[in-house]
Amino acid sequence: MESLDRGRRATGLGLAALALAGGLTACSGSSGGGDGDTASAGASQAAAGGGTYTIWDPYPQFDDSSDWVKLLTQCGTQAGVTVKRTGYDTTDLTNKALLAAQQGNSPDVLIVDNPVVSTLAEAGVLTSTDETKIDTSAVSPNLLAAGQIGGKTYGIPIGANTLALYYNKEVLKKAGVEADGIKDWASLTAALEKVKAAGKKGITFSAIGTEEGSFQFLPWFWGSGANLTKLDSPQGVAALSLWADWVKKGYAPNSVINNTQTTSWQEFATGDFAFGENGTWQLANAKKAGFDYGIIPIPAKDGGTAPAPTGGEFVTIPAQKDAARYATTQKLVTCLASTDNSLNTTTTLSYIAPTEAVQAKQVEQNPELKVWVEAVKAAKGRTSDNLGTKYPKISEPMWKAMQAALSGSQPPQEALTAAQGTAASATQ
Numbered sequence: 001m002e003s004l005d006r007g008r009r010a011t012g013l014g015l016a017a018l019a020l021a022g023g024l025t026a027c028s029g030s031s032g033g034g035d036g037d038t039a040s041a042g043a044s045q046a047a048a049g050g051g052t053y054t055i056w057d058p059y060p061q062f063d064d065s066s067d068w069v070k071l072l073t074q075c076g077t078q079a080g081v082t083v084k085r086t087g088y089d090t091t092d093l094t095n096k097a098l099l100a101a102q103q104g105n106s107p108d109v110l111i112v113d114n115p116v117v118s119t120l121a122e123a124g125v126l127t128s129t130d131e132t133k134i135d136t137s138a139v140s141p142n143l144l145a146a147g148q149i150g151g152k153t154y155g156i157p158i159g160a161n162t163l164a165l166y167y168n169k170e171v172l173k174k175a176g177v178e179a180d181g182i183k184d185w186a187s188l189t190a191a192l193e194k195v196k197a198a199g200k201k202g203i204t205f206s207a208i209g210t211e212e213g214s215f216q217f218l219p220w221f222w223g224s225g226a227n228l229t230k231l232d233s234p235q236g237v238a239a240l241s242l243w244a245d246w247v248k249k250g251y252a253p254n255s256v257i258n259n260t261q262t263t264s265w266q267e268f269a270t271g272d273f274a275f276g277e278n279g280t281w282q283l284a285n286a287k288k289a290g291f292d293y294g295i296i297p298i299p300a301k302d303g304g305t306a307p308a309p310t311g312g313e314f315v316t317i318p319a320q321k322d323a324a325r326y327a328t329t330q331k332l333v334t335c336l337a338s339t340d341n342s343l344n345t346t347t348t349l350s351y352i353a354p355t356e357a358v359q360a361k362q363v364e365q366n367p368e369l370k371v372w373v374e375a376v377k378a379a380k381g382r383t384s385d386n387l388g389t390k391y392p393k394i395s396e397p398m399w400k401a402m403q404a405a406l407s408g409s410q411p412p413q414e415a416l417t418a419a420q421g422t423a424a425s426a427t428q
Contacts, residue, residue, distance in 0.1 A: 050080060050081060051081055051082070052081065052082045052083075052084050053076065053079075053081045053082070053083055053084070053108040053109070053325075053328060053329065053332060054083075054084045054085070054086070054107040054108050054109070055072055055083055055084070055085045055086075055107060055108065055109040055110075055111070055332070056085075056086050056087075056088060056093060056096070056097065056107045056109070056110050056111065057085065057086075057087050057088070057093075057111040057313075058087070058088060058089070058090040058093050058111060058112065058113065058313060059087045059111075059349070060087035060088060060089060061087070062087060062348075066348075067344065067348050068345070068348050068349070069085060071336070071341060071344065071345065072085050072336075073085075074335075075331075075332050075335035075336055075341075076332065078331070078335055079328050079331040079332055079335065080328070081328055081332075083332070086107075090112075090113055093110075093112065094112060094113075094116050094119075094120075097110055097112065097120060097125060097318070098120070098123065098125065100318075101120075101123070101124075101125040101318060101319070104321060106125065106318035106319065106320065107318060108317070108318070108320070108325060108328075108329045108332070109315060109316070109317060109329060109332055109333060109336075110126075110315075110316045110317070110318050111158065111313050111314070111315050111316070112313060112314060112316060113311075113312075113313055114146040114147060114157065114310060114311070114312055114313060114314050114381060114382075114383075115146070115381075115382050115383050115391065115392075117146065117147040117154050117155060117314050117316060117383070118147075118149045118154075118383045118387075118388035118389055118391075119388075119389050120154070120316070120318075121147075121149055121152075121154040121388075122149065122388060122389050124319065125318055125319065126154045126155065126316050126317065126318055126319065127154070127316075127317045127318070127319055127326070128152040128153060128154055129152075129153045129154070129155070129156070130152065130153075131326070132317045132326045132329065132330050132333075133326075133330055134155070134156055134317070134330060134333055134334070134337075135334070136153055136156050138339075138355045138356075138357065139156060139157060139354045139355055140354055140355065140356065140376075140377065142310075142377070142378075142379060142380055142381070142384075143157045143160050143310060143312075143354045143376070143379070143381070144156070144157065144354075145380070145381050145384040145385075146310055146314070146381025146382070146383060146384055147314045147316075147381075148384075148386075149383070149386060149388040150386070150388075154314070154316055155314035155315055155316035155317070156314060156315050156333065156337050156354070157310075157312055157313070157314050157315075157354040158312065158313050158314065158315050158336065158337070158342075158345060158346075158349070158351070158354070159312050159313070159342075159345065159346040159349055159351025159352060159353055159354060160310045160311065160312040160351055160352050160354060160376050160379065161279050161280035161281055161310070161311040161312055161350065161351055161352065161372075161376075162279065162280065162308040162309065162310055162311060162352075162372070162375050162376050162379040163215075163216065163219055163277055163278065163279050163298060163308040163309070163375070164277075164278075164279075164280075164295050164296065164297050164298060164308070164371060164372065164375045165203075165275050165276070165277055165295065165296050165297070165298055166268060166275065166276045166277075166278055166282070166286060166293055166294075166295055167179050167274060167275050167276075167293060167294050167295070167296065168268075168271060168273060168274055168275075168291055168292075168293060169291070169292040169293060169294055170271075170291055170292060171195060171198075171200045171271075171272075171273065171274045172191070172195070172274055174198050174200065175191070175194040175195040175197070175198040175200065175274065176194060176198075177191045177194050177195065177274070179294055179296055180296075182296060182299060183299055183303050184299050184300065184301060184302055184303045185223075185242060185299060185300075185301045185302075187299070188275075188299055189242075189245075189246070189251070191274065192246065192251035192252075192274065192275075193249075193251070195251075195274040196249075196250060196251060200272060200273070200274060201253065201272045201273045201274065202246065202250075202251035202252055202273065202274055202275065203246065203251060203252050203273065203274065203275040203276070203277070204252060204253060204255075204256060204259065204264050204267040204268050204273050204275070204276050204277070205243075205252065205256055205259065205264055205276070205277040206256065206259045206260055206261045206263075206264045206277070207243065207256040207257055207259065207399075207402050207403070207406055208257070208258055208259055208260055208399075209257075209399050209400060209402075209403045210399065211392075211395055211399070212260055212261055213399045213402055213403075214382075214395040214398055214399045214402075215261075215309050215311075215382075216261065216264075216277055217239070217240075217243070217398070217399070217402055218307075218308065218309045218380075218382070219277075219298040219306040219307065219308040219309070220239040220242060220243065220298070220306065221235075221236055221239045221240075221398075222306060222307040222308075222380060223239070223298065223299065223300035223301055223306025223307065224236065224238050224239040224300075224301045225301065226238075226239060227385075228385070228387060228391070228394050228398075229385075229387075229394075230420065231394070231397070231398055231401065231416050231419045231420040231423060232413065232416035232417045232419065232420040235301075236416055237412050237413050237416055238301065239301075240401065240402065240405050240412040240415065240416060241405075241412045243256075243402070243405070243406060244405045244406055244408075244412055247406050248408075253267070255267065256406065257403060257406050257407060261278060261279065264276060264277070264278065265278050265282050265285065268289075269285065269289050271289070271290065271291050277298065279311065280350060280351070280352065280372050281350050283350065283368070284350075295368075295371045295372070296371065297371060297374055297375050297378070298375075304378075305374060305375065305378040306378070307378050307379060307380040308375055308378070308379050308380070309379065309380060309381070309382050310376070310379045310380065310381050310382075312351055315333050315336055315337065317329050317330075317333060337354075339355065339357055339358055342354070342355065342358045343358050343361050343362065346358065346362065347362075352369065352372050352373055352376040359373045359376075382395070390427040393423060393426035393427050394423045394426075394427065397418075397419035397420075397422040397423045397426075398416075398419055398423070400415075400419060400422075401415035401416045401418065401419035402415075404418075
């Protein structure tokens with residue numbers, strides 16, 4: 001295997017730090033901190049065939065007694081090495097990964113939120129799967145695309161989550177609405193009108209002025225047929241007009257402008273709303289809500305399932321001074337991504353598996369996951385279409401346009417035309 005040019009990989013780190021200042025939202029919902037002293041633990045160990053290998057992940061909620069950490073330890077044992085694992089908050093993890101790369105002491109395995117992969121790759125922090133011989137052939141192409149840029153793949157997804165519409169069965173019943181009849185924007189809007197007429201509330205979502213708002217808007221934006229390189233296309237304007245009209249007519253509350261995905265869920269959990277746009281990660285809370293619920297995919301404008309953005313992490317291999325380490329690191333990553341382990345891992349992390357074989361096993365074990373598998377199959381990475389580090393420069397003007405249109409300060413067309421001008425200037 002050819003040695004890697006560390007100098008080339010270090011040149012983009014300053015730019016990467018600036019790109020990350022925009023704040024790409026992770027969807028694992030993890031929080032907490034890690035042990036900063038582990039930064040150089042892995043890089044100083046012996047080459048393949050023994051020693052200690054470091055793994056950094058964004059799951060600080062899991063301690064050494066968890067199934068997740070036990071799996072990491074097991075994969076290390078099978079590879080003949082000791083694994084030293086540290087869990088970090090997602091933002092903290094990204095910053096530490098950039099700093100470690102600058103210092104030449106990156107971990108052997110780095111598990112990061114999928115929108116961050118292109119940023120780290122462009123900065124030269126990560127190796128490609130061609131370099132480290134990671135087999136990605138079984139992974140669904142739409143999920144793998146979130147880790148691809150410039151024709152190369154940087155890592156392998158450990159799992160994915162995405163968005164769909166939760167609905168309150170009792171509210172729909174009283175309004176005379178059949179969830180199965182909602183197939184496109186027109187039928188959904190008609191359902192919201194009936195729900196309001198029956199004295200209940202229509203739909204809640206997150207339209208906050210952060211990446212979280214963009215994340216929730218994308219299924220409607222993409223579901224219109226719009227492309228992120230042209231925010232003010234007729235399709236994009238139609239998507240924003242849909243949301244703005246819902247707020248104007250009272251089908252969605254004014255609170256969506258400030259809603260995070262958590263506060264939006266709390267609104268839906270009151271039992272007063274017919275629909276709530278939210279993710280796979282709310283399934284456990286849905287079971288505790290105290291009312292019968294169902295889930296349908298977010299409909300595209302003219303029918304079918306809208307492409308929702310993928311959340312979830314990639315298992316990546318940072319560049320090392322000693323290329324001999326990659327042989328063992330490849331074993332660790334292959335172990336984590338194996339079919340048997342993937343089923344357990346995605347269950348632990350509340351994700352849909354990245355391969356069709358494991359997705360089928362998930363649905364077999366839990367039929368409720370079928371709608372989420374369908375949503376993930378239609379999903380799309382935010383940095384896909386080779387957008388890479390351009391994405392955050394597009395997302396911010398987009399969420400600002402959302403805020404302007406939903407608050408009534410600008411019409412959707414005017415708001416998105418301004419957003420497109422800002423995005424075009426920033427991405428040239």
